[in-house]
Amino acid sequence: GIQVEQSPPDLILQEGANSTLRCNFSDSVNNLQWFHQNPWGQLINLFYIPSGTKQNGRLSATTVATERYSLLYISSSQTTDSGVYFCAVPNTGTASKLTFGTGTRLQVTL
Amino acid sequence: DAGVIQSPRHEVTEMGQEVTLRCKPISGHNSLFWYRQTMMRGLELLIYFNNNVPIDDSGMPEDRFSAKMPNASFSTLKIQPSEPRDSAVYFCASSPGLGSPLHFGNGTRLTVT
Numbered sequence: 188g189i190q191v192e193q194s195p196p197d198l199i200l201q202e203g204a205n206s207t208l209r210c211n212f213s214d215s216v217n218n219l220q221w222f223h224q225n226p227w228g229q230l231i232n233l234f235y236i237p238s239g240t241k242q243n244g245r246l247s248a249t250t251v252a253t254e255r256y257s258l259l260y261i262s263s264s265q266t267t268d269s270g271v272y273f274c275a276v277p278n279t280g281t282a283s284k285l286t287f288g289t290g291t292r293l294q295v296t297l
Numbered sequence: 298d299a300g301v302i303q304s305p306r307h308e309v310t311e312m313g314q315e316v317t318l319r320c321k322p323i324s325g326h327n328s329l330f331w332y333r334q335t336m337m338r339g340l341e342l343l344i345y346f347n348n349n350v351p352i353d354d355s356g357m358p359e360d361r362f363s364a365k366m367p368n369a370s371f372s373t374l375k376i377q378p379s380e381p382r383d384s385a386v387y388f389c390a391s392s393p394g395l396g397s398p399l400h401f402g403n404g405t406r407l408t409v410t
Contacts, residue, residue: 218396228386230401273340275399282396283328284353287340 188278189214193288200264200295208259208291210274218277219250219257220285225270233259233272264295299323301402303389309408315377318405320389321370328395331364331374332388334404340388346372347395379409 190213200206210219221233234241234248236257241248245264250257261268271292275285302321310316322329330345344354346366354364361380366372376383390401 220399222401228406229403230388230390232398232400235398275340277396283330283345283347283392284342285399289339 189216189276189286191274191276191286191288193272193274193291195291196289197292198294200293202265202295202297204264204295205260205262206264206293208261208272208293210257210259210288212255212257212274212276214279215255216252216276217282219252220275221248221257221259222273222275222287223268223270224273224290225267230273261293264293266295266297269293269295301389301391301400303387303402303405305405306403307406307408309410310379311410312380313378314409315375316379316383316407316409318374318387318389318407320372320374320402322372322389322391323400324370326391326393326400327369328392328397329366329372330390330392330399331372332390332401333385334388335385343374352395376407379407381409383407384409 192211194209218237223231236248236250238252245262247260271290273290275287278284304319331343343356344364349366364374386404388404390399392399
């Protein structure tokens with residue numbers, strides 16, 4: 188099946204700093220989603236981004252499908268950004284069986 | 298919209314007991330997914346439905362697991378009999394259609410002793 192790798196695995200930031208999270212995938216995909224799992228375990232869909240760039244407040248995401256990667260940018264980080272960030276892509280040949288990366292664990296400190 | 302609603306939030310049971318997890322998807326969403334999350338294996342897709350019909354159950358670990366979707370607003374995941382290794386957080390998610398953005402419920406944390 189498709190392989191999804193995320194980097195870095197762990198990240199500690201001071202409040203106000205910016206960061207870039209990366210997601211590499213091993214096969215061509217027709218959609219990609221970014222999720223945030225907060226410290227209470229809730230999984231929130233941040234972006235549905237098959238290609239191009241999208242922005243939502245302090246967060247933005249870019250997917251370059253031809254080069255098989257996506258980036259999640261967090262600007263002016265806040266403590267509420269802490270948690271685990273996952274990217275997910277469909278298994279090869281399907282639209283809905285998502286394979287999740289192992290995540291980037293982010294801790295934002297005061 | 299209330300989002301995807303799961304119940305119970307926590308379930309503690311003894312080995313051998315039957316466990317039933319419940320899910321109400323977002324109104325109007327045609328696809329429903331059951332996931333399991335553990336530290337060792339991360340997020341795993343167990344089964345998904347489209348228009349109430351099971352499409353792929355290849356992720357269901359054993360015959361002890363079964364899922365139903367009797368109508369567009371309700372689904373259950375049943376484990377019978379439960380075992381300690383079934384302990385995990387079980388998430389239900391829904392989307393408007395196949396290949397669309399996925400929205401998760403808050404999960405059910407299952408502990409089997």
